[in-house]
Amino acid sequence: MGATAVQPGVWGVLATPFSRDGSALDEESLDREVRWYVERGVTGLTALGVFGEAASLTAAERRRVVEIVAAARGSLPVVIGVTSLDTAGAIAEIRNFADVAGDGLAAAMVQINSSNPGELVPHLEGINRSTGVSIVLQDYPAISGVRITPADLVMAVEWLSSVVAVKSESSPSPAAMAVLASGLQVPVFGGLGGTCLLDELSLGAAGAMTGFSVPEGLVEVVAAFRSGGYEAARAAWLPYLPLVNFEFQQGIALAIRKESLRLRGVLAGATVRAPAKPLPDALRGLLATHLAQTPHGDEILVSA
Numbered sequence: 001m002g003a004t005a006v007q008p009g010v011w012g013v014l015a016t017p018f019s020r021d022g023s024a025l026d027e028e029s030l031d032r033e034v035r036w037y038v039e040r041g042v043t044g045l046t047a048l049g050v051f052g053e054a055a056s057l058t059a060a061e062r063r064r065v066v067e068i069v070a071a072a073r074g075s076l077p078v079v080i081g082v083t084s085l086d087t088a089g090a091i092a093e094i095r096n097f098a099d100v101a102g103d104g105l106a107a108a109m110v111q112i113n114s115s116n117p118g119e120l121v122p123h124l125e126g127i128n129r130s131t132g133v134s135i136v137l138q139d140y141p142a143i144s145g146v147r148i149t150p151a152d153l154v155m156a157v158e159w160l161s162s163v164v165a166v167k168s169e170s171s172p173s174p175a176a177m178a179v180l181a182s183g184l185q186v187p188v189f190g191g192l193g194g195t196c197l198l199d200e201l202s203l204g205a206a207g208a209m210t211g212f213s214v215p216e217g218l219v220e221v222v223a224a225f226r227s228g229g230y231e232a233a234r235a236a237w238l239p240y241l242p243l244v245n246f247e248f249q250q251g252i253a254l255a256i257r258k259e260s261l262r263l264r265g266v267l268a269g270a271t272v273r274a275p276a277k278p279l280p281d282a283l284r285g286l287l288a289t290h291l292a293q294t295p296h297g298d299e300i301l302v303s304a
Contacts (some may be wrong), residue, residue, distance in 0.1 A: 002183045002235045004304060005077070005106065006044070006077070006079065006106050006107055006134075006136060006164050006165040006186075006187060007043050007044070007077075007162070008030070008043070008186075008187050008206035009027070009042070009043030009044070009206075009207045009211040009219075009222060010042045010043050010196075010207050010208050010209075010215060010218045010219050010222055011042065011043055011045065011046050011189065011207070011208070012037040012040070012042040012044075012045055012046065012126050012211070012215045013045075013046045013049045013050075013051045013052065013080065013191075013209060013210055013211035014030070014033060014045060014046065014047045014049075014051070014052055014211075015033065015052060015053075015067065015211065015254075015257060015261060015267065015270075016030065016038070016048075016052045016053050016054070016057065016065060017029035017030050017033065017258070017268065017269065018271045018272075018273065019269070019271070020269050020270070020271060021271070022271045022272070022273050025044065025061055025064060025065065026268055026269065027064070027068055027269070028268070029070045029268045029269070030038070030065065030068050030069070030072075030185060030266045031068055031071075032266060032267075033261065033266050033267060034068070034069050034072035034073055035072050035074075036266050037076075037215060038072075038073065038074045038076055039247045040215050040216050041216075041219050041220075042076065042078075042215055042219060043074050043076075043207065044076050044077040044078060044079065044106060045069065045073060045077075045078045045079070046078070046079045046080075046081065046109065046209055047065055047066060047078060047079075047080050048062055048065060048066070048080050048081035048083075048097075049081040050081070050140065050143055051210070051211035051254060051257065052065070052081060053208075053254065053272065053273055053276060054081050054083050055083045056273040056274070056275075056276070059096050060095075062093070062096060062097060063096050063097050063100060066080060066097040066100050067100045070100060070101055070102040070104060072085065073104055075104075076104065077100065077105075077106040078105055078106060079106050079107050079108070079109050079136050079209075080094075080097055080101060080105065080107075080108055080109065081108070081109045081138075082108050082109060082110050082111070083111075083146060083249065084093060085111060085113040085146075086113070087123050087126045090110055090123075090127050091126070091127055091130045091131055093108075094108050094127070094133055095131060096283045098131060098133060105276075106134070106164075107133065107134040107135055107136045107164055107165065108127070108131070108133045108134070108135055108136070109136040109137075109138050109141075109167065109259075110121070110124065110127060110135050110136070110137060110138065111138045111140060111143065111144045111146075112137060112138065112139050112140075112141075112144060112146050112148055112153070113146055114146060114148070115147060115148040115149070115152065116147055116152075116154075117139050117148075117152050117153075117155045117156035118157070120148070120156045121156050121159050121160060124156075124160055124162060124163065125160065125162065126138070126301075127162075128160075128162035134162055134163075134164045134165070135162050135163045135164065136164065136165045136167055136209075137153075137157065137163050137165070137166045137167070138161075138166075138167045138169065138189070139155075139166065139167065139168050139170050139176070140167070140169040140170070141170050141171075142171075148170075148251045149177070150170075150175075150176045150179035150180055150183075151179060151183075153166070153180065154179065154180060154183035154184055154230055154292055157184055157186065158176060160186075163186060163279070164186055165186050165187045165189060166184060166186060166187075166189070167188075167189050167190075167191055167209050168179060168180055168187045168188055168189065168190060168191070168200075169190075169191040169192050171192075172198070172208055173190060173192055173195075173196040173200060173245065174196055174199040174200060174203055174219060177190065177196075177199070177200045177203045177204065177205055177219065178203045178204070178248075181203055181204025181205060181206075182204060187206030187207070188204070188206055189205060189207055189208060189209040190205045190207075190208050190209070190210070190250065191209055191210045192209055192210065192213065193210055193211065193212055193244060193247055193248040193253065193268075194210050194212045194217075194218060194240075194244050195244055195245070195248050197218070197221060197237065198221070198225075198227050198233055198234055198237055201221075201225045201230075201233060202225075202230055203220065207222050211257055212240075212244060212247065212257070213243075213247060213257045213260030213261050213262075213264065213291075214243065214291075214294050214296055216238060216296055217236075217237070217239075217240040217294065217295070217296075220237075220295075221233045221234045221236045221237040221240075223289065224236040224237075235288075239293070239294055240294055240295075241296050242290050242293065243260075243290040243291060243293075243294055244287050246286070246287065246290050247260065251277050252278075252279055252280070252283075254272050254276045255270060255272050255276060255277060255278050255279035256279055256283070256287060258270035258271070258272060258279075259279050259284065259287055260287065260291055263273050263287070263288060263291055263300050263301070264291070264299055264300060264301060265299075265300075265301030284299075288300065
């Protein structure tokens with residue numbers, strides 16, 4: 001397990017679709033979403049992340065999500081998120097899905113649980129030793145409640161052969177990326193809905209691992225940066241920025257992105273589970289306007 005590489009590029013973070021009342025998984029929409037991402041040329045997929053509302057899923061639902069993703073992913077590698085901050089809990093989550101993840105499993109995405117490298121390192125070593133799965137280390141203090149300095153994060157990762165990538169989502173993101181990308185030998189990905197993507201790429205990011213609802217834009221800007229540097233990437237990214245900004249609204253970002261995917265014909269519905277908040281009706285028309293103004297706006301298949 002974990003032998004598949006976490007390559008630079010764009011890793012699409014999957015939403016977890018639910019039935020209209022939120023009581024069950026919408027398996028048909030999830031299958032369609034995975035295949036849709038495959039068609040959009042992403043490097044890999046991330047399931048059960050924060051955008052995937054993994055914390056609101058039962059263990060059985062998480063396992064089923066992984067089964068569906070593994071069956072529909074084609075040849076794309078997959079990173080699977082872990083919500084638990086304690087070692088035993090993280091091991092249990094990985095064991096719950098490891099046997100159904102298949103040979104496309106690239107790594108488990110584990111959140112930082114301590115600001116002290118001396119505590120973080122044995123935690124991650126214990127997870128890898130018990131599961132045999134490589135780790136993408138996620139630094140997202142807004143979710144974990146744990147803040148580590150970029151220098152201490154570099155120190156911790158330097159001690160660990162099991163960490164094959166870092167997902168940096170601390171704020172200010174560019175400042176953290178400057179330290180991580182220059183100090184680490186493993187790829188470092190930006191997140192946060194792509195809000196700092198251009199700056200992160202300029203400072204050495206390997207790409208993006210995020211749930212922006214127009215992943216084509218992420219793919220285009222990363223490709224443009226590789227071929228033409230900052231100016232080319234800036235030109236490619238500008239048409240998407242109003243939607244990027246609109247989607248990244250605290251408290252309702254999940255609902256906005258799910259509605260974007262519904263408007264694009266990917267998901268049958270945009271239901272979120274508590275504690276996520278539903279999309280205010282007053283914003284629906286504006287979201288459709290922002291989406292229609294992107295270079296892929298003509299692909300809106302469902303009326304607002």
